[in-house]
Amino acid sequence: AQSVAQPEDQVNVAEGNPLTVKCTYSVSGNPYLFWYVQYPNRGLQFLLKYITGDNLVKGSYGFEAEFNKSQTSFHLKKPSALVSDSALYFCAVRGPQGSSASKIIFGSGTRLSIRP
Amino acid sequence: SAVISQKPSRDICQRGTSLTIQCQVDSQVTMMFWYRQQPGQSLTLIATANQGSEATYESGFVIDKFPISRPNLTFSTLTVSNMSPEDSSIYLCSIVDSHLYEQYFGPGTRLTVT
Numbered sequence: 203a204q205s206v207a208q209p210e211d212q213v214n215v216a217e218g219n220p221l222t223v224k225c226t227y228s229v230s231g232n233p234y235l236f237w238y239v240q241y242p243n244r245g246l247q248f249l250l251k252y253i254t255g256d257n258l259v260k261g262s263y264g265f266e267a268e269f270n271k272s273q274t275s276f277h278l279k280k281p282s283a284l285v286s287d288s289a290l291y292f293c294a295v296r297g298p299q300g301s302s303a304s305k306i307i308f309g310s311g312t313r314l315s316i317r318p
Numbered sequence: 319s320a321v322i323s324q325k326p327s328r329d330i331c332q333r334g335t336s337l338t339i340q341c342q343v344d345s346q347v348t349m350m351f352w353y354r355q356q357p358g359q360s361l362t363l364i365a366t367a368n369q370g371s372e373a374t375y376e377s378g379f380v381i382d383k384f385p386i387s388r389p390n391l392t393f394s395t396l397t398v399s400n401m402s403p404e405d406s407s408i409y410l411c412s413i414v415d416s417h418l419y420e421q422y423f424g425p426g427t428r429l430t431v432t
Contacts, residue, residue: 234419236420236421238423244425245410245423245424245425245426246361246410246423248319248420248421248422251419251420253419290358292360292361294421296419296421305351305363305366306351306363306421307363308360308361309360310359310360311358311359311360313358
């Protein structure tokens with residue numbers, strides 16, 4: 203069965219500094235990996251995905267994520283954090299289409315707090 | 319991306335009653351999902367609902383408690399039956415864009431059971 207882990211409940215970063223939100227996964231076969239963001243009292247928004255191709259994927263709001271197959275990781279990054287990036291971030295993994303693991307499973311979430 | 323709406327956006331219900339949550343999508347989709355989320359917590363998949371077939375429930379969730387309908391390719395309902403305070407949560411409808419492999423979520427229904 204697939205699983206995804208976000209080892210940090212909270213990440214605190216000063217505005218203007220780079221940020222990293224960590225994610226590791228476990229799935230049989232090639233993974234589909236996703237990052238979502240949830241602002242307070244708002245729905246879940248899609249940020250970016252890795253399906254195949256370049257290991258570095260770029261998404262919304264200046265975020266990017268690096269797929270590392272050997273380390274089974276998909277960390278979310280941004281070169282310069284903004285206060286408005288403060289939110290709850292979820293990593294998610296899905297197994298190959300048509301497989302028994304083809305549903306998306308979410309990590310526990312990491313609360314990102316950017317201080318001015 | 320598809321636009322997903324849910325009704326009601328929130329409700330406060332008495333213990334022992336049932337609530338039906340509606341999910342409407344502005345395009346036809348094959349797969350729809352229902353999730354539950356405690357505020358500030360992760361999402362838990364309740365069931366997968368494909369049009370024309372019975373919903374597939376995840377471990378810990380049963381049809382008698384969470385009956386689902388999927389009458390067409392743009393609509394689904396989730397009923398939370400015989401509610402208890404432990405059912406207080408946010409319930410989210412979700413769809414998959416099979417071409418982009420992206421999954422989108424409705425705004426959620428915040429349910430409080432007293």
